[in-house]
Amino acid sequence: MRGYVIKRVAQAIGVLWAAYTVSFLVLDFLPGDPVSAMAGAGADTGQVDPAQLAALRHQYGFDKPILVQYADYLGKAVRGDFGDAVSTGRPVTSTLADALPQTLQLTGAALLLAVLLGGGLAVLATYTSQRWLRQLLLSLPPLGVSVPTFWTGLLLVETFSFRLHWFPAFGNDGIRGLVLPAVTLAIPTGAQVAQVLAKSLLTALDQAYVETARAKGAGRWRVHLRHALRNASLPALTVVGLLVGQLIAGSVVVETVFSRDGLGRVTAAAVTAQDIPLVQGVVVFGALIFVVTNLVVDLVYPLLDPRIVVASGRKAGLA
Amino acid sequence: MTAHPDIRPTRWAALAALLTTSVLLTACGSGAGGSDGGSGRAASGGTLTFAVGSDAGCVDPQQVGSNDTIYSVRQVVDSLTDQDPKTGKIVPWLAKSWEVSSDATTFTFHLRSGVTFSDGSELTARVVKDNFDAVPKLGALGTLAEGYLSGVKSTTVVDPLTVKVTFQQPNAQFLQATSTHSLGIESSASAKRTPQQKCSQGVVGSGPFTLKSYVQNQTITLARRTGYDWGSSLWSKKGEAYLDKLVFKVVPEAGVRAGSLQSGQVNAISSVGKANEAALKGGQVTLARRANPGAVFNLALNNSRPVLKDVKVRQAIQYAVNRQEIADAVFPTGTRPATSILARTTPDYENLGTDLAFDAVKAKSLLDAAGWKTGSDGIREKDGTKLSLTVKWFANSATNQPALELIQQQLKAVGIDIVLKELQISQIASVQQSGDFDGLWGNLTRADPDILRTLYSTKLANAYRLPTSPLDTALTRQAATTDTAKRKELAGQAQHLIVRNAYVIPVVELQTQLGVSKKVHNLDFDASSRIQLHDTWVG
């Protein structure tokens, strides 16, 4: 078990290193000049001093050979230093750290909603004996994954902010401000949870132990929740990493729609300003969240499912 | 305590007259900001939440040129003088009086005593000198401020509360410039920091509010300065401001701003276009309007591009634009089509409306004469090159995109293809520096014709790459003369030269339109149609 953990952590670090390298390579192809964007701070007219540009280029190391740049940046990145954002001059790490709590709040709420709604839907759809209800419930997840989040977000704003005045249309004002963005973000994720869970619930209900439980005279709800759901939710747990990554990325769109402060809006602004260090920071951070979530899931999984014996000889990949 | 505008009485009287006219013309809307103050009693406290459309990426008033950000950073600094929005007269603020030499080369300011900055330091002549010495070093980062001080010979400390600014040649516009946010006075420590530091971390001023936090592209939060007691002579309330806190939120979508104002999530919003007027009218919202003086919204051409070096092509563009249609469809009610490169409300404006009339037939014949023949797709070609221009623009106003799309349609009708490229407002300086554009969309507010020199003199930044021409002479001479009639003539000449040569294409005058909740009182425009919030209260 210990060997497995060490191996798994080493793999996670390897993936992060590779993600950093991929993002470095991708962003190095940038045709534009990130530095000239920095010099303009909103003056209405005028010229930027070429010497000043050269100095900035030097400050960010853009004048060095690629490999040297890569080594420099990687060395710093290992220590958590992703350099300064070109558009603001602030360190990337603290920019992300400042934006993170807002986004975690949003994605946390969305994940909770997604699991509750998606899970509830799957349980109800597989439990009910009403054919029409089952059909209706099962038709919702495909709908949920098909609607663009920016569109549902705007429809919600239009209805609940502008017409009914129930919730604020933008910003980070407390719980009320969190409702609409969290619902928007939760819809596609909840739909996926429902799809995965409904599928594994149906499989579980066919299993022998469910038959056994029924034969022993356990009630329908009890069989459904205690036996089938418990077993069915384990496979669903493995997609959590995927979903968390999706939620963090989804925050780019949702935070833009709701003009919410957070990582997503920082990202959108960074892309628009071609702010390489910041975009790179975001990409690596996204990978970090994903890798850590998966690591946690993988490490916790054997504890939850006694049937699984860790076969340390197998390569444990990442989904 | 007496001002000395009498040094050049005729000049300022003329300006006053012009600005009075402007106010009368726009008075219909300008009471909307609750400046009536009649309902309820003014009370201290409370928060004003103001949604703006963009963030310039900088919170230094000396560097910022975009209205959305000026609204907030203006409140942090005081200026030496203030300009009365009703009369255009320059009145005391941090300077209780001043003298201008008869040749307009020397300006002596007598400072008010007892003024402190929010870091505790005192306002002295030395501080003003530190500011005016630092401003020219801002370079492209603070073109406005730098332009106002261009040709400055020295700033000297006469005594602790007297400071003298000397220019190499007459600089008629300087007194008005001291009333602008661009020459707002910062503490010595603040003035000595690098432009980048001031941008991202803010500045220390003596204004009625202090910067509490700045999150780029998101919020600017200001808090009331306790003990403030040196407000502009124009303000009605003495001492501290009413409001405890000002929160400026960046909400890029005009529709979301409008909806949030309606639902009461914010108290005021910037840049209300025509589209949202109907939705906001009535209810708990009033629309506050004021025409901005200065250079009108225009399509500034890059005159160094081979295609645009041909005056016929530039004039064809000028004739192909239907200004009335644009003003009616997109801009706030009451917006006027441009009739010169300067707005009507700018001193020394000259009506050149006949040169700016819409005439598609003339535009086509000019293009034919220039050798541009209509191709199979309707776009004109010459020697295998398409007549296609890339226009860059910034989403700092809700009206920019629809206005440009309409211009795009109008130009297409005569065979000119326009490619629109949106940029962030924070990228403007680098675009102008690199010259990587065929056209740039924008305006520049200032209540003085010298704005034309800032924009179009080949001796300054010359972002639009104009060729050297008699225009330079006219611009230089209008800045140097103290003779009012002479200056008007020269400024008029400059406007003629710009419009006839179509170096830039004037389109519509900017009329600032804010949406303000009826709960907000005394949200007043200053002389440049930006806002002062010292007297504002919520009730």
Added chain:
Amino acid sequence: MSQDLIDDATGAALGLPARPVEPGSAHEPGRHVDLRRVRRFLVRRPGLLLSALIVVLVVLASFWPELFTSKDPLKGVPSENFRGPSGAHWFGTDELGRDVFSRVVHGAQLSLKATLIAVAVAFVVGSLIGLVAGFVGRWVDDVLMRFVDVLLSIPALFLSLALVTALGYGTVKVAVAVGIASVASFARVTRSEVLRVRQSVFVEASLSCGARWYSVLGRHVLPNAAGPVIVLATLDFGSSILAVSALSFLGYGAPPPAPEWGTLISDGRNYLANAWWLTALPGLAIAATVLATNRIARALDGEWSRQR
């Protein structure tokens, strides 16, 4: 240990079932489509029929937009702006008096083109990686799959955004960015299909009979592995429409006045308070198209084969 579980769960999330290997059956000569069976299949599934209809309409719109509307998507009557939906303007008019229905129809061309490019990039690059990894095996497999793991570890939208930062704006660039972001899932599915087919008895048999590797690849592996990959491509079509329109919503697509679907909604956002139709109706077009392609993917995936 987690590999299989995650693979299965991902497959489940994507709606992919485990498929039996059918030696040669998918490409038997003389096999023809039974029209009566198709008709019976469709009649029993009105939703699927509707989905097929929608997809046909969208494809028609993107190639021959003039079939649906004669109005100019780029030029309107400015004085007739902000008219609500009516007989004259089905989807109303926008801020410059342009017909929104016409813009949506003409926008299908841009959005569909971008989606096709995205799917093609993902399909070609992803399948190639998966094929090589699965067929060659050994260290090549290890290297390629570790690379795929890395791609999968970066959330797709972040990867697309990084690519957009590097490539710049525009319909095609956005499409490529979206395509590359979904290379990884194609690589995985292709590889696992190739592995499954490769290890099956008849492939082992042909190889041991001395068949050349490329003929085995062409005759047995590709046809048998193709099914799930095609299903994935259909599914990816839906998610690519969403990703492409999200990026153009964020402003990285074609510049105005191009009526890309995402751009239409983003522009409409400025008039949310006074003209709901500018956001609601183009969004409906996106949702309907994605829903329809997902429904068809589901049918291709299991229902058709289960039905006989």
